[in-house]
Amino acid sequence: MTQRASTLGVAIVGCGTVGGQTALLLTREAEAAGSRMGPRLELRHVVDVDYTHARELGLDEALFTAELEQALADESVGAVVELIGGTTVAKAVIEHALRAGKCVVTANKALLAHHGPELYALARRTGTCIAFEASCAGGVPILRALCDGLLANRIDAIYGIVNGTCNYILTAMTRRGQTYADALAVAQADGLAEADPALDVAGTDSAHKLAILAALAFGGRVDFDRVPVTGIDSLDLRDLRNGQELGYVIKLLAIAIRQGEGLLLRVCPAFISQAHPLAWVSGPFNAVSVYGHATGHTMYYGRGAGGRPTASAVVADLAAIALGTAQRQFDELGVWPDRTAPANQLPLSDAESRYYLRVMCDDHPGVLARIATILGRHDISISSVLQHEPMPGREADAVPVVITTHRAMEGNVSAALGEVNALDVVQAETVCIPIVEEYPEDM
Amino acid sequence: MTQRASTLGVAIVGCGTVGGQTALLLTREAEAAGSRMGPRLELRHVVDVDYTHARELGLDEALFTAELEQALADESVGAVVELIGGTTVAKAVIEHALRAGKCVVTANKALLAHHGPELYALARRTGTCIAFEASCAGGVPILRALCDGLLANRIDAIYGIVNGTCNYILTAMTRRGQTYADALAVAQADGLAEADPALDVAGTDSAHKLAILAALAFGGRVDFDRVPVTGIDSLDLRDLRNGQELGYVIKLLAIAIRQGEGLLLRVCPAFISQAHPLAWVSGPFNAVSVYGHATGHTMYYGRGAGGRPTASAVVADLAAIALGTAQRQFDELGVWPDRTAPANQLPLSDAESRYYLRVMCDDHPGVLARIATILGRHDISISSVLQHEPMPGREADAVPVVITTHRAMEGNVSAALGEVNALDVVQAETVCIPIVEEYPEDM
Numbered sequence: 001m002t003q004r005a006s007t008l009g010v011a012i013v014g015c016g017t018v019g020g021q022t023a024l025l026l027t028r029e030a031e032a033a034g035s036r037m038g039p040r041l042e043l044r045h046v047v048d049v050d051y052t053h054a055r056e057l058g059l060d061e062a063l064f065t066a067e068l069e070q071a072l073a074d075e076s077v078g079a080v081v082e083l084i085g086g087t088t089v090a091k092a093v094i095e096h097a098l099r100a101g102k103c104v105v106t107a108n109k110a111l112l113a114h115h116g117p118e119l120y121a122l123a124r125r126t127g128t129c130i131a132f133e134a135s136c137a138g139g140v141p142i143l144r145a146l147c148d149g150l151l152a153n154r155i156d157a158i159y160g161i162v163n164g165t166c167n168y169i170l171t172a173m174t175r176r177g178q179t180y181a182d183a184l185a186v187a188q189a190d191g192l193a194e195a196d197p198a199l200d201v202a203g204t205d206s207a208h209k210l211a212i213l214a215a216l217a218f219g220g221r222v223d224f225d226r227v228p229v230t231g232i233d234s235l236d237l238r239d240l241r242n243g244q245e246l247g248y249v250i251k252l253l254a255i256a257i258r259q260g261e262g263l264l265l266r267v268c269p270a271f272i273s274q275a276h277p278l279a280w281v282s283g284p285f286n287a288v289s290v291y292g293h294a295t296g297h298t299m300y301y302g303r304g305a306g307g308r309p310t311a312s313a314v315v316a317d318l319a320a321i322a323l324g325t326a327q328r329q330f331d332e333l334g335v336w337p338d339r340t341a342p343a344n345q346l347p348l349s350d351a352e353s354r355y356y357l358r359v360m361c362d363d364h365p366g367v368l369a370r371i372a373t374i375l376g377r378h379d380i381s382i383s384s385v386l387q388h389e390p391m392p393g394r395e396a397d398a399v400p401v402v403i404t405t406h407r408a409m410e411g412n413v414s415a416a417l418g419e420v421n422a423l424d425v426v427q428a429e430t431v432c433i434p435i436v437e438e439y440p441e442d443m
Numbered sequence: 444m445t446q447r448a449s450t451l452g453v454a455i456v457g458c459g460t461v462g463g464q465t466a467l468l469l470t471r472e473a474e475a476a477g478s479r480m481g482p483r484l485e486l487r488h489v490v491d492v493d494y495t496h497a498r499e500l501g502l503d504e505a506l507f508t509a510e511l512e513q514a515l516a517d518e519s520v521g522a523v524v525e526l527i528g529g530t531t532v533a534k535a536v537i538e539h540a541l542r543a544g545k546c547v548v549t550a551n552k553a554l555l556a557h558h559g560p561e562l563y564a565l566a567r568r569t570g571t572c573i574a575f576e577a578s579c580a581g582g583v584p585i586l587r588a589l590c591d592g593l594l595a596n597r598i599d600a601i602y603g604i605v606n607g608t609c610n611y612i613l614t615a616m617t618r619r620g621q622t623y624a625d626a627l628a629v630a631q632a633d634g635l636a637e638a639d640p641a642l643d644v645a646g647t648d649s650a651h652k653l654a655i656l657a658a659l660a661f662g663g664r665v666d667f668d669r670v671p672v673t674g675i676d677s678l679d680l681r682d683l684r685n686g687q688e689l690g691y692v693i694k695l696l697a698i699a700i701r702q703g704e705g706l707l708l709r710v711c712p713a714f715i716s717q718a719h720p721l722a723w724v725s726g727p728f729n730a731v732s733v734y735g736h737a738t739g740h741t742m743y744y745g746r747g748a749g750g751r752p753t754a755s756a757v758v759a760d761l762a763a764i765a766l767g768t769a770q771r772q773f774d775e776l777g778v779w780p781d782r783t784a785p786a787n788q789l790p791l792s793d794a795e796s797r798y799y800l801r802v803m804c805d806d807h808p809g810v811l812a813r814i815a816t817i818l819g820r821h822d823i824s825i826s827s828v829l830q831h832e833p834m835p836g837r838e839a840d841a842v843p844v845v846i847t848t849h850r851a852m853e854g855n856v857s858a859a860l861g862e863v864n865a866l867d868v869v870q871a872e873t874v875c876i877p878i879v880e881e882y883p884e885d886m
Contacts, residue, residue: 025595025737032597032736035777036662139738141592149584152468152758154475219479280723293475294468294755295582295745301720302741312737315595323775325768332766334478
């Protein structure tokens with residue numbers, strides 16, 4: 001439904017942190033944007049099972065609508081904002097809304113990563129559209145960059161810090177020397193990590209966002225279940241310190257790289273040069289580096305979560321629906337994964353990168369030679385070795401040998417580390433962290 | 444003219460660096476963006492007086508069209524790209540194109556800063572539109588952020604590094620300790636500064652971009668002639684070093700701050716904390732920090748000049764014209780300065796900031812007290828003082844006293860410095876550089 005009326009009626013479903021702030025931006029704060037907005041957005045319904053938060057915010061109780069059906073039956077409603085989260089009820093709500101001829105705005109990355117193409121196809125059949133700027137990097141208009149500002153580019157690579165909780169924890173570990181457990185506890189106390197932080201720290205949330213970003217940037221449908229994910233929950237402070245000594249900062253990166261005819265997708269903690277702009281992104285901030293064949297490196301930075309930044313993205317999508325631009329883009333661009341072919345997702349063994357390795361081994365003569373020999377046999381060339389003197393009186397303990405490699409295939413590295421770990425002189429599983437280099441600009 | 448045809452015919456006027464790369468993106472490299480683009484863009488005419496560069500690029504000679512009128516008479520042409528530069532011929536070309544019913548894309552910041560409202564009004568009368576993403580920050584889609592992604596926000600402040608030449612020179616001065624003259628010479632040798640660098644180093648180019656950005660962000664018409672501008676050409680390496688010692692980096696900033704009911708606009712070299720993201724922006728890169736009332740701080744980073752990044756922005760605008768989204772935004776949004784009231788531009792004396800001062804004075808007892816007394820009388824509170832021991836054997840020379848102030852009104856600072864400079868113990872005009880603090884996020 002192409003909306004170009006001067007007023008768009010809106011129903012918000014789910015009035016939590018983001019829903020509440022969206023409601024405020026549409027009502028009490030509607031004057032903030034002033035006349036810049038153009039078409040008016042009018043909040044007509046707030047649908048939830050519990051209005052405690054909505055009342056705390058002082059929203060007009062006349063907006064509270066107990067039944068979704070009631071909101072959908074309102075012909076003045078042109079757009080439904082789904083802010084329930086999760087992949088079950090939220091999916092049903094969106095399907096209902098689309099079938100009722102309403103455009104949908106959502107911040108639900110998990111749902112879109114798993115069921116995006118199916119929902120987009122439904123929107124297409126019902127002549128509506130789905131807008132989801134709020135699903136990635138909160139208030140940062142990164143989807144608009146990919147689908148509009150950078151449209152002339154072949155996108156070659158994306159490196160994103162897209163989970164504020166993880167970045168907050170890693171910043172605390174790096175700058176304050178806290179262990180992962182301590183940093184997580186502080187993040188939880190500060191309200192920056194959930195009581196159950198699994199979705200964030202295991203990297204799953206970042207992978208959801210990567211799946212959405214990569215599909216739009218590379219114009220291919222992403223199979224979320226085939227995105228390899230490593231979280232930050234097993235990171236050891238020692239490795240962060242070793243990395244710093246070598247000039248690197250650790251970040252949880254969502255990575256998408258065009259490699260030949262394929263697409264390499266992964267989420268993992270990675271070292272990045274202290275000189276790279278992403279290294280500066282600290283605390284709860286997000287940033288996404290995009291390498292286009294014409295623009296070279298561009299980066300988008302801001303608060304990736306929180307009620308107000310996310311609500312800002314939701315309202316921008318509503319404005320685009322009211323203007324009709326969201327529908328045009330949804331109808332005409334070749335980026336939406338219900339209409340694109342499956343991306344050629346490469347196995348992780350095809351990843352090519354530099355690597356940081358920490359081998360815990362006996363302090364015996366010849367150990368390094370044995371490790372180097374194994375690496376060499378697997379076509380892995382050593383770039384640097386860092387081995388500190390053992391602590392006096394602790395000569396019997398395992399000694400960390402830190403090795404950085406030149407570019408190598410991850411499959412070769414895995415095979416080599418299997419052999420290294422099996423050596424009798426190696427006392428623990430070798431730590432392996434990719435080192436991300438500045439992507440070469442194809443200018 | 445609302446374009447929604449599946450093909451948009453394009454005429455490029457001016458085939459220099461940007462024009463040539465735009466032509467390449469539309470022809471030989473059209474496949475790079477693949478099917479993401481949606482509607483097709485077809486280059487129909489390249490209009491110039493000299494086709495040497497066009498031939499070097501291997502453009503199809505059948506495209507070369509000697510007369511603008513010929514291109515405008517071609518009904519298949521829906522958009523004209525003006526890449527001549529300057530404010531005379533370029534203006535006439537754009538007016539011709541608009542009157543012929545063609546949409547216009549331009550990168551011409553000088554023209555838009557001076558004559559934007561007049562041209563937008565003409566476009567409105569002829570039912571066309573003007574798109575100018577390429578006029579600010581090259582390949583960085585900053586106008587789209589302001590007019591689309593951040594539309595729900597009251598924009599409170601903008602700090603932009605929008606001139607790559609200046610940033611390259613300042614980076615060289617900061618990192619390599621080069622003088623301004625030496626750094627400029629290197630920039631010229633590297634092709635990063637014009638033989639006549641006046642427009643860049645005097646800050647005029649940055650001011651053009653600021654006028655465009657501020658008008659869209661704050662929804663008010665900007666009188667370019669009332670934007671105070673200071674360039675980088677009189678910067679002294681000593682001040683950069685003193686600033687570094689205090690934890691600051693110098694940047695040429697384009698600043699727009701909402702202050703009460705007014706708007707404070709200025710371009711000037713300013714110190715910024717080494718912890719601020721803009722401090723990391725080095726070499727020829729640009730970045731714009733935008734503070735929205737809902738998003739807080741967001742930043743947009745990338746190459747602000749050069750043929751390919753700028754051409755990327757031009758083609759994005761052409762795609763938006765082909766989609767019809769550019770016309771919708773031009774018709775409906777309340778940001779275009781032909782339809783907004785004049786901005787309430789505050790005089791520079793109303794600027795409120797911290798300041799860095801370097802007073803060159805005799806090394807006599809009581810001098811600092813006299814300076815401090817003057818500052819105090821003008822309501823300027825001192826934050827720190829830095830005075831090095833005089834060099835042995837050079838006690839008679841003037842001694843630099845470096846003072847940083849707390850927040851003060853620039854009018855008061857000017858008045859105070861008038862008195863300071865008139866002191867018999869002060870030997871040279873006092874250097875005064877604003878210190879930009881992190882804008883407080885209104886979250």
